Amino acid sequence: MNDPIRRAAPAVALVLLAAAGTFALTMGARQSMGLFLGPINSATGLGIASISLAFAFGQLWWGLTQPFAGMVADRIGAGRVLLAGVLLVALGTALIPFMTSTAGLVLAIGVLAAGGAGMAGPSVLMSATMRLVPLEKRGLATGIVNAGGSFGQFVFAPIAQGITAVAGWAASLQSLALITLLALPAAWVLRGSHAAAAAAAGATAKPLSTGEAIRQAFADRSYRLLAAGFFVCGFHVAFIATHLPGVVASCQLPPAVGAWALAVIGLFNIVGSFAMGWAVGRWRMKSLLSLVYATRALAVLAFLLAPKTEAVVLLFAAVMGLTFLSTVPPTAGLVAKFFGPANMATLFGFVMLAHQVGGFLGAWLGGKAFEASGNYDWMWIADILLAAGAALVHLPIRENALPPRAVVAA
Template identity: 75%
Template sequence: MIENRRSQPALWLVLLAAAGTFALTMGTRQTMGLFLSPINTSTGLGLGSISLAFAFGQLFWGLTQPFAGAVADRIGAGRVLLAGVLLVALGTFITPLMTSTVGLIFAIGVLSAGGAGMAGPAVLMAATTRLLPPGRSGLATGIVNAGGSFGQFVMAPIAAALMLGVGWVAALQIMGVIVLVCLPAAFLLRGNSLQAAPAGQKAVGTREAIGTALRTPSYLLLAAGFFVCGFHVAFLATHLPGVVDTCGLPPQWAGWSLAMIGLFNIIGSVGMGWAVGRWRMKSLLSLVYATRAVAVAVFLMAPKTGLVMLLFAAVMGLTFLSTVPPTAGLVARFFGPANMATLFGLVLMTHQVGGFLGAWLGGKVFEATGSYDWLWYADIVLAVGAALIHLPIKEAPQARAVAA
């Protein structure tokens, strides 16, 4: 037992590896909206077609999560993370070379998004939950989640500066190379779910765990709420630069608004990670979705100045991905850590189905109406619905393991 403990990496090193990986993969993906207009100008494909590629990216990022989680639960997180990081780098690097909708879907929607899904929160949070003491898992998931926000905060201004300095093509390729910095994390976070099974018990099989989850009403309600989160997050990440443009503001406000979302999401994520150990997680989730609905309604009625845009981005940042720690916490509470990568990956898949619709419909609605207003109205309705459907969730643990 003593040897086992000594062989485990230090807590700060685990958090640095997981949060750093999420920072680079998420930061790269969340700044792609800055390149939407240059890609459109270069290819002439139209906003709707390019938004489809971004939407497939949202969808494929989610579709890879449960499969990547299942593989990580069985053969180890390290190999999955290694493959994921390499795919993100490759997809980002070749994106400027794609001149068709199919090519953009392949680079952005399959390679980059699929790789980011493999090196995404399902695998990263399951790895940290397995490697850290249970009492610290809530705050740890908040810190890992904040890593993604920090990546957005840092990468958005870097991407904007690179676009001005070397052009959008070289900027994307440089960002693809930067992602490779997180390769060493694959070694630190290696290991599989067998290490998470309590003494004298074995982990429930993947098929049995999924079957149990799909028969659990609280799990299904949680997934439905996360669908709404994906719709909201993907719409903002993809189309906030377009929203800034329709408000008549200079382009630099788009980069700073995305950076503001990332900065305040760090606060929201860490704060939520601290809060999940003190209040009911379902109540925290209801509060987040209700806050989003109110914030969007106020933004629609407010004058569209630079200050208003930054304040709106700050509020959205506080709620942007602060849903992740309580959602991951509820999955772990329901079913334990052994199959968490798989089951949290399934919930993330519903998140990205919502993300597909948010990214794609944003472009289609704007093409049809010349405005994003109808997407904002839909976002308010969905946020209110998400706030309500979390209330019936029961936080009691479900079946976790079977006797060996």
């Protein structure tokens, strides 16, 4: 009885290492890009708003790729999708220093790097993890994978800042591109699809087609409310990841504070992700999401009113880190609970698309607001209002599973 369990443990650990490691490398590279906004502007003279457009398009494209990457992964397997995604992240990141126009930056940052990160992003990684991990461990597993992205941000931001200080921002981006390639072996570990797994298990129930699953999901009010809340999450995450170094600079604080603020967000996000992975098996996921968004609203309000010192910035980063990506495990868990794992990558991909539409607006409007007013105050106010709205939006969600005949076969 114990021997099979002991033999299975390394396989589960390997799956979690592959998924969390991939998310760490791709998310770490993406979430460190805000450190290069100023240097890119100094080198190209394009203006903060124009460069923010490239970052904003990256947020949108990262989301747009996820449902389609999920469809491919659900049908032919996650391995090939992840392989292509990691290579595109490395290529796009390496090309950024050679781009001197807005269109070039949109291509490198927005299409290649962000698109690759979307292909190797949460929808495919979470789906592959749920397929390969036992049911009773899925809540904690999603928290561990999510923590991987946080760990990547914690590690990459200081590394990027340190290389920039020693060798310049271009060399720093080239280094990040090479480090990202360490995720390539994960494509082999996470290979396979839900369809193949179901066939191997001898499943007799015919899973819904992709089109049927999408129509069923969008007809469900709870799914739409969940996507609306995740839109707000994207707005917060993209605005802070892109513009927090600019906020620090506008407060006349040293640039290193911006890098450490991003690192602190990543560090405390690890704590938040593990805690949320543990909590989703014990409390209602919609209630946890409401609590996270309410906490964000209060944290931003306190930061807006507080004096902007190094200690205040780092404390704010710590609080935001606890909530930064902790929305992912309960959101992914609700999608799986509503519709089953067979089309998980596709349906969670559409929720991620809503997240990234919010991300596009958060990154782009942050640059527009700063150019118009010289500060980010209006963006912080929008953050507070949206977070309060998201806390309320999750309350009507019906968390109970759909009737048996409507649940997609695993």
